Amino acid sequence: MAAASPATKTKAQTKAKSPARRTRNTGRRDPLAVVLLKQDHREVEAWFDEYEQLDNDREKLALFNKIALALKVHTQIEEEILYPAERGEVEDDMLDEAYVEHDGAKKLIAELEAMKPSDEFYDAKVKVLGEYIKHHVKEEEQPGGIFAQAKKGDEDLDALGERLKARKQELMAQHGRSAAH
Ligand SMILES: [Fe+2]
Numbered sequence: 125m126a127a128a129s130p131a132t133k134t135k136a137q138t139k140a141k142s143p144a145r146r147t148r149n150t151g152r153r154d155p156l157a158v159v160l161l162k163q164d165h166r167e168v169e170a171w172f173d174e175y176e177q178l179d180n181d182r183e184k185l186a187l188f189n190k191i192a193l194a195l196k197v198h199t200q201i202e203e204e205i206l207y208p209a210e211r212g213e214v215e216d217d218m219l220d221e222a223y224v225e226h227d228g229a230k231k232l233i234a235e236l237e238a239m240k241p242s243d244e245f246y247d248a249k250v251k252v253l254g255e256y257i258k259h260h261v262k263e264e265e266q267p268g269g270i271f272a273q274a275k276k277g278d279e280d281l282d283a284l285g286e287r288l289k290a291r292k293q294e295l296m297a298q299h300g301r302s303a304a305h
Pocket residue numbers: 199202222226260264
């Protein structure tokens with residue numbers, strides 16, 4: 125069901141910029157796909173910073189769960205939609221490395237999900253996951269990186285952005301349902 129689920133919206137982030145811009149692949153403004161993915165990156169980076177300020181285990185667990193869900197959904201929509209569409213537009217090595225980095229992040233997330241915040245190395249693992257993600261995000265966003273190469277290609281990144289957005293909503297709703305207990 126497409127019931128409204130306000131909990132999945134990130135208001136502060138979506139308000140900041142009005143996304144859809146009709147610049148094809150030329151202008152300096154980002155197309156929708158890049159706007160949306162960058163918003164996800166900023167959101168999760170802020171949560172990693174926030175995590176470092178916490179010392180309550182319940183709050184740590186809640187924030188980590190939020191980070192884990194965001195990362196799972198984000199990596200999934202990139203792997204299902206963005207990366208395959210960019211095969212041929214973006215250097216193969218760069219895309220291959222992105223998949224491998226996603227896998228590395230997923231393994232760390234799975235390890236953390238099997239732990240409790242009071243466990244030894246829990247905080248360290250969250251910290252390393254954050255650094256890992258920051259590195260990966262840089263590979264996507266830096267000049268000459270995945271997004272920059274994608275913007276030079278023929279793919280319509282506004283249309284792709286609509287697909288990313290729809291799939292993200294669907295996955296957030298699915299995860300939201302299975303997490304409710
Ligand atoms: Fe990625």
